[in-house]
Amino acid sequence: MIDFDPSTFGLAHTYQKEDKDEINTLALPSAPQVIYRTLNGPTQINGGNKLNNFKHGTTTLGFVFKEGILLAVDSRASMGSFLSSEQVRKVIEINEYLLGTMAGGAADCQYWLAYLANHCRTYELKNGSKLSVAAASKFLQGILIGYRNSGLSMGCMIAGTDLSGQHLYYIDNDGMRLKGDIFSVGSGSTYAYGVLDNHYRFDLSVNEAVELAIRAIYHATHRDTASGGVVRVYHIHQNGWTKVHDGIDVVDLHYKFAQEKGLVGDGDEAKQRLF
Amino acid sequence: MDSIFGLQGSDFVIVACDGSIAHSILKIKETEDKILKLDDHKIFGISGEGADRNSFGELVHKNHCLIRYKTGGYMNLKETAHFVRSMYAQAIRSRDGPHQCNGLLGGVDQDGTPSLYWLDYLGSLQKITRGAQGYANYFLLGLLDNQYKPNLTKEEGIEIIRKCIKELQTRFLIAQNKFIVKIVTKQGIEVFTI
Numbered sequence: 001m002i003d004f005d006p007s008t009f010g011l012a013h014t015y016q017k018e019d020k021d022e023i024n025t026l027a028l029p030s031a032p033q034v035i036y037r038t039l040n041g042p043t044q045i046n047g048g049n050k051l052n053n054f055k056h057g058t059t060t061l062g063f064v065f066k067e068g069i070l071l072a073v074d075s076r077a078s079m080g081s082f083l084s085s086e087q088v089r090k091v092i093e094i095n096e097y098l099l100g101t102m103a104g105g106a107a108d109c110q111y112w113l114a115y116l117a118n119h120c121r122t123y124e125l126k127n128g129s130k131l132s133v134a135a136a137s138k139f140l141q142g143i144l145i146g147y148r149n150s151g152l153s154m155g156c157m158i159a160g161t162d163l164s165g166q167h168l169y170y171i172d173n174d175g176m177r178l179k180g181d182i183f184s185v186g187s188g189s190t191y192a193y194g195v196l197d198n199h200y201r202f203d204l205s206v207n208e209a210v211e212l213a214i215r216a217i218y219h220a221t222h223r224d225t226a227s228g229g230v231v232r233v234y235h236i237h238q239n240g241w242t243k244v245h246d247g248i249d250v251v252d253l254h255y256k257f258a259q260e261k262g263l264v265g266d267g268d269e270a271k272q273r274l275f
Numbered sequence: 276m277d278s279i280f281g282l283q284g285s286d287f288v289i290v291a292c293d294g295s296i297a298h299s300i301l302k303i304k305e306t307e308d309k310i311l312k313l314d315d316h317k318i319f320g321i322s323g324e325g326a327d328r329n330s331f332g333e334l335v336h337k338n339h340c341l342i343r344y345k346t347g348g349y350m351n352l353k354e355t356a357h358f359v360r361s362m363y364a365q366a367i368r369s370r371d372g373p374h375q376c377n378g379l380l381g382g383v384d385q386d387g388t389p390s391l392y393w394l395d396y397l398g399s400l401q402k403i404t405r406g407a408q409g410y411a412n413y414f415l416l417g418l419l420d421n422q423y424k425p426n427l428t429k430e431e432g433i434e435i436i437r438k439c440i441k442e443l444q445t446r447f448l449i450a451q452n453k454f455i456v457k458i459v460t461k462q463g464i465e466v467f468t469i
Contacts, residue, residue, distance in 0.1 A: 145326050175326025180304050
């Protein structure tokens with residue numbers, strides 16, 4: 001017989017069974033482990049470790065220099081340990097004078113940057129002049145502040161040219177908007193920053209800047225598992241933007257850079273001879 | 276993790292801030308100006324994460340402009356401080372919750388009287404002569420209390436701020452290399468980076 005003592009219905013109590021033959025326990029299922037699957041990035045159990053929670057599994061970078069702005073991105077999309085694509089286009093061409101990079105949720109970035117493109121065109125038709133980069137990025141910031149607690153995931157850079165020059169803004173899903181000269185976003189950003197901070201100068205030539213951007217993305221893809229594929233490079237100058245490279249395979253780059261150092265590229269330089 | 280600190284002297288107010296914006300272990304930017312210029316004689320240093328600092332700052336700035344436009348007049352420091360406090364207070368039990376940022380409002384009135392106000396995200400308001408927001412409190416209040424004396428000159432004030440910056444760089448775990456310092460006097464606002 002079950003003891004109908006009211007205290008036994010409380011969730012905090014473990015039901016004490018006197019008679020082991022009677023199967024009358026109400027087994028409550030334990031809360032399932034919450035597994036977050038993001039389009040780009042490693043699977044996180046129970047929300048993941050907050051400190052290393054680079055949920056934007058990608059590497060994108062952009063920097064301002066004397067000839068304009070250079071944007072470079074990788075092209076990998078991963079779902080946990082499965083590579084869903086090695087050919088994603090992470091630079092979104094908003095219009096002929098504005099580019100946006102994608103990090104975080106692909107759908108969020110694509111949708112809201114397309115929305116921004118719509119807004120820019122409407123403004124241009126209504127007001128007869130193009131929207132400035134500052135205004136376009138501010139418009140996007142306003143939207144993201146409104147959706148702040150809705151679970152959007154975006155870490156994008158807006159780069160473009162307007163009458164006052166070329167400008168680079170970083171905008172994320174918290175609603176933060178920052179103007180700056182060098183940004184790198186994504187799980188591989190720390191590796192890219194290492195290379196970028198070391199060689200960046202404002203007075204780089206276009207070729208040097210492209211070379212630097214490619215190297216930085218390569219190093220990030222080499223060390224970060226969530227970045228890889230091909231490198232795509234865009235240059236923004238006063239007449240709009242140009243696609244400098246549409247897809248350089250990072251594996252080819254690995255062997256090319258190893259050869260420059262006189263190495264084979266198989267990582268054997270640390271191997272000790274046993275005999 | 277922002278450090279905002281300031282002090283008031285005989286005819287000036289100084290507010291200083293660190294320039295770094297960080298995301299977990301990464302420092303995204305080192306030269307961010309967290310001290311907002313409300314008008315030629317008022318500055319508002321805001322400390323907060325993410326968008327709150329930016330969006331609340333914009334809200335205060337534009338509403339301040341609107342009130343001056345509507346009333347056709349000039350708002351002195353006391354009115355501005357109470358106005359900002361009321362903006363914080365209105366938000367406390369709102370749908371989006373309180374504005375997640377704290378501030379230090381400083382400036383000089385038209386007659387040359389300086390004042391510095393400490394504002395909290397829940398709508399606390401206190402007129403102070405020296406103070407800080409955030410972790411900087413732990414490191415700097417002792418130093419500020421020790422070095423402060425009434426009727427400081429501008430040079431003495433700047434010297435105390437330099438000592439504060441040096442203290443943060445020595446003892447604070449988070450490396451903060453660039454600081455932006457703004458001084459308001461009757462002549463206007465001077466800005467320099469240390």
